[in-house]
Amino acid sequence: xxxxxxxxxxxxxxDQEVRWCPGCGDYVILAQVQKLMPELGxxxxxxxxxxxxxxxxxFPYYMNTYGFHTIHGRAPAIATGLKTxxxxxxxxxxxGDGDALSIGGNHFIHALxxxxxxxxxxxxxxxxxxxxxxxxxxxxxxxxxKSTPYGTIDEPFNPIRLALGSxxxxxxxxxxxxxxxxxxVLRRVAAHKGTAFVEILQNCNVFNDEAFDSFYAxxxxxxKMVRLEHGKPLLFANGKKGISVVDGEPKVVDLERxxxxxxxxxxxxEKARASAAFALASCVAPDLPEPVGVFRAVERALHHELEAxxxxxxxxxxxxxxxxxxxxxxxxxVIA
Amino acid sequence: xxxxxxxxxxxxxxxxEVEAVTIRFCGDSGDGMQFTGSEFTRVSALAGNDLQxxxxxxxxxxxxxxxxxxxxxxxxxxxxxxxxxxxxxxxVLVAMNPAALKSNLADLVHGGMLILNTGAFTEQNLxxxxxxxxxxxDDSLSRYRVHSIDIxxxxxxxxxxxxxxxxxxxxxxxxxxxxLMLWMYSxxxxxxIKFIHSxxxxxxxxxxxxxxxxxxxxxxxxxxxxxxxxVVKPAKLPPGRYRSISGNxxxxxxxxxxxxxxxxxxxxxxxxxxxxxxVLHELSKHKNFNVITFQAEDEIAxxxxxxxxxxxxxxxxxxxxxxxxALMQETISLGIMAELPLLIVNIQRGGPSTGLPTKTEQADxxxxxxxxxxxxxxxxxxxxxxxxxxxxxIEAARIAIAHMTPVILLTDGFIANGQExxxxxxxxxxxxxxxxxxxxxxGFHAYSRDEKTLGRPWVRPGTPGLEHRIGGLEKQNITxxxxxxxxxxxxxxxxxxxxxxxxxxxxxxxxxxxxxxxELLVVGWGSTAGTIQQxxxxxxxxxxxxxxxxxxxxxxLPSDLGDILKRYKKxxxxxxxxxxxxxxxxxxxxxxxxxxxKIKGKPFRVSELVAAFEEQLLSMQSVSTQGDSTQGKSTKGxxx
Numbered sequence: 024x025x026x027x028x029x030x031x032x033x034x035x036x037x038d039q040e041v042r043w044c045p046g047c048g049d050y051v052i053l054a055q056v057q058k059l060m061p062e063l064g065x066x067x068x069x070x071x072x073x074x075x076x077x078x079x080x081x082f083p084y085y086m087n088t089y090g091f092h093t094i095h096g097r098a099p100a101i102a103t104g105l106k107t108x109x110x111x112x113x114x115x116x117x118x119g120d121g122d123a124l125s126i127g128g129n130h131f132i133h134a135l136x137x138x139x140x141x142x143x144x145x146x147x148x149x150x151x152x153x154x155x156x157x158x159x160x161x162x163x164x165x166x167x168x169k170s171t172p173y174g175t176i177d178e179p180f181n182p183i184r185l186a187l188g189s190x191x192x193x194x195x196x197x198x199x200x201x202x203x204x205x206x207x208v209l210r211r212v213a214a215h216k217g218t219a220f221v222e223i224l225q226n227c228n229v230f231n232d233e234a235f236d237s238f239y240a241x242x243x244x245x246x247k248m249v250r251l252e253h254g255k256p257l258l259f260a261n262g263k264k265g266i267s268v269v270d271g272e273p274k275v276v277d278l279e280r281x282x283x284x285x286x287x288x289x290x291x292x293e294k295a296r297a298s299a300a301f302a303l304a305s306c307v308a309p310d311l312p313e314p315v316g317v318f319r320a321v322e323r324a325l326h327h328e329l330e331a332x333x334x335x336x337x338x339x340x341x342x343x344x345x346x347x348x349x350x351x352x353x354x355x356x357v358i359a
Numbered sequence: 360x361x362x363x364x365x366x367x368x369x370x371x372x373x374x375x376e377v378e379a380v381t382i383r384f385c386g387d388s389g390d391g392m393q394f395t396g397s398e399f400t401r402v403s404a405l406a407g408n409d410l411q412x413x414x415x416x417x418x419x420x421x422x423x424x425x426x427x428x429x430x431x432x433x434x435x436x437x438x439x440x441x442x443x444x445x446x447x448x449x450x451v452l453v454a455m456n457p458a459a460l461k462s463n464l465a466d467l468v469h470g471g472m473l474i475l476n477t478g479a480f481t482e483q484n485l486x487x488x489x490x491x492x493x494x495x496x497d498d499s500l501s502r503y504r505v506h507s508i509d510i511x512x513x514x515x516x517x518x519x520x521x522x523x524x525x526x527x528x529x530x531x532x533x534x535x536x537x538x539l540m541l542w543m544y545s546x547x548x549x550x551x552i553k554f555i556h557s558x559x560x561x562x563x564x565x566x567x568x569x570x571x572x573x574x575x576x577x578x579x580x581x582x583x584x585x586x587x588x589x590v591v592k593p594a595k596l597p598p599g600r601y602r603s604i605s606g607n608x609x610x611x612x613x614x615x616x617x618x619x620x621x622x623x624x625x626x627x628x629x630x631x632x633x634x635x636x637x638v639l640h641e642l643s644k645h646k647n648f649n650v651i652t653f654q655a656e657d658e659i660a661x662x663x664x665x666x667x668x669x670x671x672x673x674x675x676x677x678x679x680x681x682x683x684x685a686l687m688q689e690t691i692s693l694g695i696m697a698e699l700p701l702l703i704v705n706i707q708r709g710g711p712s713t714g715l716p717t718k719t720e721q722a723d724x725x726x727x728x729x730x731x732x733x734x735x736x737x738x739x740x741x742x743x744x745x746x747x748x749x750x751x752x753i754e755a756a757r758i759a760i761a762h763m764t765p766v767i768l769l770t771d772g773f774i775a776n777g778q779e780x781x782x783x784x785x786x787x788x789x790x791x792x793x794x795x796x797x798x799x800x801x802g803f804h805a806y807s808r809d810e811k812t813l814g815r816p817w818v819r820p821g822t823p824g825l826e827h828r829i830g831g832l833e834k835q836n837i838t839x840x841x842x843x844x845x846x847x848x849x850x851x852x853x854x855x856x857x858x859x860x861x862x863x864x865x866x867x868x869x870x871x872x873x874x875x876x877x878e879l880l881v882v883g884w885g886s887t888a889g890t891i892q893q894x895x896x897x898x899x900x901x902x903x904x905x906x907x908x909x910x911x912x913x914x915x916l917p918s919d920l921g922d923i924l925k926r927y928k929k930x931x932x933x934x935x936x937x938x939x940x941x942x943x944x945x946x947x948x949x950x951x952x953x954x955x956x957k958i959k960g961k962p963f964r965v966s967e968l969v970a971a972f973e974e975q976l977l978s979m980q981s982v983s984t985q986g987d988s989t990q991g992k993s994t995k996g997x998x999x
Binding site: 084129347352 | 401404405407550593594596597598599600601602603612615616619624626628645646647648649651653655656657659660663664665666667668669670671672673675689690693697783784786820821822823824825826827828829830831832840841
């Protein structure tokens with residue numbers, strides 16, 4: 024008889040060679056996810072990774088769980104059918120900025136509004152990598168890429184605001200530059216009851232290198248980013264600065280200026296109305312510090328539980344369906 | 360005060376027995392013609408007639424009143440003999456306004472009965488219908504037996520004091536017409552009264568008004584002595600319990616049956632589209648079965664969610680029409696690559712693009728067989744009538760599960776909305792759908808193959824030791840790992856083709872209706888079955904050498920089809936398209952088959968096919984008398 028052995032990170036590594044470009048941020052994310060999985064206490068056969076198309080979407084091949092590498096943009100839809108019929112499984116969606124926000128925008132917003140209990144990891148590198156360097160829906164305006172030699176003219180999506188606007192119950196952001204923070208956020212994602220969305224800022228060192236370095240590099244991070252921590256004031260720059268929200272607009276409070284009070288700094292509440300999270304999501308570098316952490320964490324009714332409740336109610340009323348009775352329902356007549 | 364109405368007209372009155380009647384009810388799309396037709400059909404079915412219906416309505420929910428565009432019709436043929444079609448031409452036309460008369464009169468048989476609501480023949484309505492002169496006042500209707508009845512006014516009189524608005528009263532006039540027709544065909548009205556009260560239970564005044572209008576129509580027939588009454592006796596159908604059913608209803612019931620017969624949860628992912636939405640409407644009621652319905656954000660998500668359900672070890676099903684299938688093809692391709700069961704039901708309508716949403720067509724056959732990128736074969740099955748949708752769903756699901764593949768089932772608007780009596784099957788005699796999930800990790804490979812079917816193992820996520828990854832990238836044979844190897848790709852393309860080809864190994868032999876060799880073979884598929892059958896039967900009665908074979912399996916084609924084609928001198932293929940099966944049969948069997956094609960959004964008429972088949976037979980006769988004398992012998996036998 025085999026003793027139950029506690030699984031390790033190795034148990035979640037598949038036998039497939041990882042084929043991302045050397046130095047890609049995806050390696051960091053893969054390592055953190057593989058490290059996190061054993062902690063969750065979910066047998067690996069009950070975990071499924073579903074992806075669309077793009078660099079990030081190769082992810083399932085490298086996880087020794089069940090996996091399905093599907094079609095560009097459609098992973099949330101396919102995952103919805105899986106989770107609805109198999110609520111016993113832990114279903115993770117791995118997607119990118121092009122996959123989730125461009126071709127799959129429709130499925131992304133509907134997965135969030137329905138609260139199907141999916142864990143959605145969006146690797147945002149603000150570029151199309153697999154097709155070799157076109158602008159993505161999160162590329163900053165003016166971005167010069169292969170498809171936009173004179174700069175993009177399209178306003179980028181802010182994934183956090185899009186998710187909040189779609190009614191997501193759990194919305195967070197982290198980055199490949201801070202593995203400890205990523206682990207912390209991923210733990211929250213896994214623990215959330217309901218669809219949990221996390222944007223992971225991820226460096227594409229081939230087509231959009233250093234896209235986030237101006238704010239997430241180690242030497243500037245403290246000045247240029249703010250951590251959202253539930254119940255704590257939104258302080259950054261070693262506590263010398265904070266964020267306040269006035270009329271829905273985030274503003275920097277310089278606590279070193281005479282008359283500035285720490286009470287003016289907003290105390291973060293991830294369970295507050297979505298408008299607060301929405302305001303914070305408007306903090307964009309370089310004018311304001313980029314927030315990371317949990318923007319919103321509220322529990323909503325689960326899609327599959329609502330579905331099950333309707334089935335239960337009807338079974339209570341009519342009993343488990345009987346095919347013969349169903350076929351003979353309504354007006355019938357007999358020919359002898 | 361309530362009058363007691365006997366169930367049948369009093370004796371002493373002449374009742375003419377007729378074998379079959381085709382009636383068409385037509386009026387404004389707000390006149391309740393679909394309701395009237397359906398209810399007349401229901402009562403005829405309960406009286407034991409065999410029947411088929413053909414509803415025909417505009418795509419607009421409420422087109423401008425009184426216009427030709429807004430005309431809605433419902434045709435039903437009911438008979439004391441087996442019925443295969445909704446009837447070519449109505450013998451009775453009930454027209455509730457001038458536009459309905461104008462757009463339907465050409466179909467009425469000469470000498471047919473015309474019942475007109477004169478109350479709607481106002482100057483305004485006549486103008487809207489494009490009549491320069493009132494047809495009631497000239498002799499343009501002289502070749503018909505016209506009954507001019509002011510149904511609007513008679514209904515209003517019957518409902519005096521009901522307290523209803525004149526608009527509400529106006530909407531009850533279809534009940535007057537229904538009452539009159541029920542009387543004319545010696546039908547009881549009790550069942551309809553009961554139905555009215557159950558339908559309008561929450562609005563007792565409306566229910567009472569409809570009942571009174573119905574009774575007024577019935578009494579009008581009884582007291583005016585304007586009409587002959589008729590009786591159509593019960594049909595001599597095979598014994599058993601029957602119900603009236605539409606194709607969409609029987610499709611939905613088939614999906615429930617698949618769940619029961621396989622033990623799988625069935626997941627219907629779908630997006631509303633005409634004429635498929637009724638499948639969702641019906642199925643979504645039955646949550647006490649192991650059936651989940653999901654109204655997705657679009658067709659891509661609908662089929663995607665269905666495929667996700669199949670990946671999870673349930674059966675994913677989607678119901679849609681041609682434009683929806685166009686959006687689903689990429690996911691169907693993924694299903695082919697992932698080799699998972701998936702059932703796609705395409706209720707075809709007129710295309711291309713938005714086309715004719717409420718009209719019928721068979722023009723999606725090529726889309727079903729070939730409509731994806733790459734070499735992407737799927738089995739394709741077609742239903743031949745409203746009741747046959749039930750069996751076809753089970754057959755399509757059987758193939759999907761047994762062969763681990765997406766399957767496309769084709770029905771169409773004609774049979775989806777049309778009704779016929781259905782001999783309710785004995786559940787115990789329905790085929791069990793055997794499902795095998797792989798659970799043994801020893802020697803497991805995601806793309807190992809069943810020797811017989813070439814299907815790969817189906818594994819439910821949650822099974823320990825069988826964790827694996829699949830996807831849309833080319834698979835290495837056996838392991839299922841990603842492979843870009845050229846030899847492997849060619850091998851896999853051929854394997855997937857062979858896998859689908861092997862579906863032909865377990866489909867039953869074709870049944871030929873008619874002589875096993877002869878002059879003309881008619882090959883049909885889908886909803887043309889009844890019309891072809893009727894036309895072929897009529898020609899055989901005239902002594903012609905003609906046979907009919909109808910295909911349920913369109914990909915792969917049945918393995919005995921090639922031999923059957925060779926046994927006849929000529930092959931014709933009637934289709935509601937430009938000749939799609941025709942192209943397949945010609946290229947596959949190198950047979951000089953000819954097409955008979957109609958692309959009007961309407962089913963064939965029996966008479967059209969009889970004429971077309973006769974033409975083919977005649978052309979053969981002239982060719983053989985001019986030419987090869989060795990052909991003469993058998994040709995003469997078939998000549999007129």
